[in-house]
Amino acid sequence: MSKVVLITGASRGIGRATARLLGAGGWTVGVNYAHNEAAAQEVAAEVGRAGGHARVIHGDVANEADVDAMFDTLEKAFGRIDALVNNAGIVAPSLPLADMSAERLRRMFDVNVYGAYLCAREAARRMSKDRGGDGGAIVNVSSAAARLGSPNEYVDYAGSKGAVDTMTIGLAKELGPQGVRVNAVRPGLIDTDIHASGGRPDRAAVLGAQTPLGRPGTAEEVAEAIVWLLSDAASYVTGALLDVSAGR
Ligand code: NAP
Secondary structure, eight states: OOOEEEETTOSSHHHHHHHHHHHHTTOEEEEEESSOHHHHHHHHHHHHHHTOEEEEEEOOTTOHHHHHHHHHHHHHHHSOOOEEEEOOOOOOOOOOGGGOOHHHHHHHHIIIIIHHHHHHHHHHHHHOGGGTOOOEEEEEEOOTHHHHOOTTTOHHHHHHHHHHHHHHHHHHHHHGGGTEEEEEEEEOSBOSTHHHHTTOTTHHHHHHTTSTTOSOBOHHHHHHHHHHHHSGGGTTOOSOEEEESTTO
16 A cells, blocks of 8 residues: 655655655655645656656645645545655745844744644644554654754744754654654755745855765755655654754
């Protein structure tokens, strides 16, 4: 039987690469997106070509009703849910904290923290054995920023990922007895659209060159770590924060 996973923010970047790799492993993938339906449809087609099944699911992770509907849609379509990749996330233009608006701070924490917690909560409700689930796995996509702090760039983003790390540690302890493993990956400088959305399209190339490995990473390199953490090969791994950051 094909395992079923919801990937939030799967229309682009790390989510997209993860969807493709899971598709190649025969998974059934819920391809969530917020705005870019055409990109999500293309990812679903790629999952199909790779050998998996896919369903495109619209929803803003910062909206509780959307999150409930995303999980309901996937469960109704495929009868189960085995895994969550809590990947959707945003950055904003580089600024010192003193110059950040309250609206920016609120949206950062709404998407990256509240959204990640809402999705993890839904996964816990549906996968926990005491609640009728079959167990499963959650991978949260955090960031190396959680331990670097991102001064003068985005300490708001860094703090939001610190919350994701802490949630990973606590939820792993809560859900271990429920048959659910919870881990995080902490990517470093990965070549995706997210840097352009923060106003610096060349950020990964410029800063990636200064890492010990001397280059930015690819979305596929992060996807490999996520897929491993979801797999039975990682059956004794929970509560781990796995850096995928070239030693940065
Ligand atoms: P990306 O290329 O900008 O893609 C972001 C994805 O998230 C898109 O699919 C987007 O959907 C979706 N999304 C944004 N807001 C959403 C919302 N409110 N609800 C649902 N989906 C939403 O980003 P990425 O680089 O792949 O980043 C993925 C994750 O990795 C993020 O959590 C990010 O913080 C983390 N990360 C990235 C890097 C890096 O260097 N790239 C480093 C460390 C951590 P639409 O296409 O519909 O807009």
